[in-house]
Amino acid sequence: MTDNILSLLESDARLTPEQIAAMCNKEVGDIRKMISEYEQTGVILGYKALIDWDKTDREYVSALIELKISPQRDRGFDRVAELIYHYPEVQSLYLMSGSFDLAVMIEGRTMREVAYFVAAKLATLEDVVATATHFVLRKYKDKGVIYGPAVVDERGNCL
Amino acid sequence: MNFDYEQIIGKTVREMKPSGIRKFFDLLEEMKGVISLTVGQPDFVTPWHIRNAGIESLVQGKTYYTSNAGTLALRREIATYLDRRFGLQYDGDHEVIVTVGGSEAIDLAFRALLNPGDEVIIPLPAFVCYEPLVRLAGGVPVIVNTREEDRFRLTADLLRSAITPRTKMLVLPFPNNPTGAIMERQDLEAIAKILRETGIMVLSDEIYAELTYGKRHVSIASLPDMRERTVLVSGFSKAYAMTGWRLGYLAAPAPLCRHLLKIHQYAIMCAPTTAQFAAVEALANGDGDIETMAAEYDRRRRYLVNRLRGMGIPCFEPEGAFYVWPNISGFGMNSEQFCEKLLYEYGVAIVPGNAFGDCGEGFARISYAYSIQHIDQALTKIQQMVTDIRTKK
Numbered sequence: 001m002t003d004n005i006l007s008l009l010e011s012d013a014r015l016t017p018e019q020i021a022a023m024c025n026k027e028v029g030d031i032r033k034m035i036s037e038y039e040q041t042g043v044i045l046g047y048k049a050l051i052d053w054d055k056t057d058r059e060y061v062s063a064l065i066e067l068k069i070s071p072q073r074d075r076g077f078d079r080v081a082e083l084i085y086h087y088p089e090v091q092s093l094y095l096m097s098g099s100f101d102l103a104v105m106i107e108g109r110t111m112r113e114v115a116y117f118v119a120a121k122l123a124t125l126e127d128v129v130a131t132a133t134h135f136v137l138r139k140y141k142d143k144g145v146i147y148g149p150a151v152v153d154e155r156g157n158c159l
Numbered sequence: 160m161n162f163d164y165e166q167i168i169g170k171t172v173r174e175m176k177p178s179g180i181r182k183f184f185d186l187l188e189e190m191k192g193v194i195s196l197t198v199g200q201p202d203f204v205t206p207w208h209i210r211n212a213g214i215e216s217l218v219q220g221k222t223y224y225t226s227n228a229g230t231l232a233l234r235r236e237i238a239t240y241l242d243r244r245f246g247l248q249y250d251g252d253h254e255v256i257v258t259v260g261g262s263e264a265i266d267l268a269f270r271a272l273l274n275p276g277d278e279v280i281i282p283l284p285a286f287v288c289y290e291p292l293v294r295l296a297g298g299v300p301v302i303v304n305t306r307e308e309d310r311f312r313l314t315a316d317l318l319r320s321a322i323t324p325r326t327k328m329l330v331l332p333f334p335n336n337p338t339g340a341i342m343e344r345q346d347l348e349a350i351a352k353i354l355r356e357t358g359i360m361v362l363s364d365e366i367y368a369e370l371t372y373g374k375r376h377v378s379i380a381s382l383p384d385m386r387e388r389t390v391l392v393s394g395f396s397k398a399y400a401m402t403g404w405r406l407g408y409l410a411a412p413a414p415l416c417r418h419l420l421k422i423h424q425y426a427i428m429c430a431p432t433t434a435q436f437a438a439v440e441a442l443a444n445g446d447g448d449i450e451t452m453a454a455e456y457d458r459r460r461r462y463l464v465n466r467l468r469g470m471g472i473p474c475f476e477p478e479g480a481f482y483v484w485p486n487i488s489g490f491g492m493n494s495e496q497f498c499e500k501l502l503y504e505y506g507v508a509i510v511p512g513n514a515f516g517d518c519g520e521g522f523a524r525i526s527y528a529y530s531i532q533h534i535d536q537a538l539t540k541i542q543q544m545v546t547d548i549r550t551k552k
Contacts, residue, residue, distance in 0.1 A: 023462045024461070159515075
């Protein structure tokens with residue numbers, strides 16, 4: 001049941017408590033209560049739309065930046081991660097296994113803006129040993145959704 | 160020379176009525192901005208690993224005819240699948256024929272089994288193909304009307320009342336399009352008890368077998384003494400969202416298959432090769448896809464039924480396929496009037512129940528092969544119409 005509500009909302013955050021209740025044969029009140037508990041305990045952190053900015057006029061670039069870090073003795077990577085994720089330009093931040101330590105996804109309006117952010121804000125952090133910036137040339141799929149032409153219902157009417 | 164084509168066309172086909180719903184669908188296609196809940200096919204795309212298996216077969220140049228009955232690999236995979244999912248024992252080498260959709264399998268069975276004048280019992284409401292195909296094969300359709308109070312199942316009494324000395328076959332279209340009715344083991348047992356006393360053959364159309372909710376589908380062929388009198392028809396369209404691949408199959412005793420195969424061999428040659436390769440992948444690795452899609456249909460089903468009942472529209476609880484079958488007789492209109500009003504004035508399309516037989520009058524078929532948001536938009540408009548009708552009264 002718990003998984004059910006969460007996976008329903010994960011696949012479509014617009015579902016209303018009424019809809020979820022009807023789909024699961026539950027009382028709306030119970031569903032509301034569960035959702036608000038998830039929100040209060042931070043299991044559900046937010047609801048967002050997936051937007052393909054390439055289909056709009058807005059200028060938009062994103063980049064993946066690999067960071068090598070020399071971790072601090074007492075706080076490991078957490079302190080430096082904190083210094084990074086508070087920047088609104090940072091869309092996501094992961095601690096990685098392998099040849100680098102932190103993967104930072106940055107969004108900006110122009111390449112220059114992103115490059116400036118890396119040079120001025122990331123590379124200058126005391127614990128950052130090296131950076132490698134990879135600009136995204138094209139987004140094919142994100143959060144399980146394929147970025148392409150809108151899907152048109154072309155099914156024939158057969159009984 | 161001036162041809163009078165009406166006279167040239169053979170009598171049987173001349174008298175065959177075009178599907179009554181065509182007119183409605185043509186209308187629908189001309190209108191813009193209509194929210195449709197009419198289609199009888201999944202909204203899912205065929206799962207990628209299955210599509211990819213089809214593509215891979217093309218890359219490898221597998222563009223030939225297969226053997227008439229279908230590739231041995233596929234037939235054996237079908238036999239394994241029928242055993243795994245429904246406890247049915249068929250020999251893939253001799254008892255399975257791969258066809259162009261389930262529809263071809265139905266046509267084959269009628270053509271192979273019927274002599275002129277043989278009667279075929281067809282429970283309605285049902286998919287529209289049985290009656291015309293029986294006539295085309297020279298048979299005589301005998302309609303029995305299932306009832307809402309029986310949850311649209313075929314009862315022993317209904318069956319008994321339709322049997323005559325000329326009865327050759329019984330069609331069992333369950334899980335049912337359009338009602339969503341299923342037949343449980345005890346329902347089938349009651350039918351089987353009658354059939355055992357007769358020589359009547361069964362055409363069991365189980366195309367929706369994987370789409371049942373809460374209860375597993377039971378095939379009549381799994382009941383004692385039924386396998387030898389059953390032609391089981393199924394396919395890939397509904398379970399794996401593969402309608403466009405045109406692939407179905409039938410399973411029947413070998414001595415029957417030998418004859419059915421002759422028609423298939425002359426009229427069709429073999430089912431599409433690319434689709435056959437994709438289907439092997441579907442059967443071997445697609446059980447998870449079935450579960451995922453069925454779970455999604457189930458959520459939509461409950462949502463639709465709950466909403467419709469919430470509007471005060473009586474709605475039988477469908478347990479299979481992807482349709483709900485609300486009773487709309489309480490609005491002072493017949494099914495067509497109701498659906499036309501909904502279409503013209505509220506921009507929502509559903510199928511009038513009489514498209515599936517006269518006994519469908521008073522009902523409508525709503526497909527939930529659509530996203531929940533799409534269904535929700537349509538329901539909001541249906542709610543409006545219901546409210547408008549009631550407040551005017």
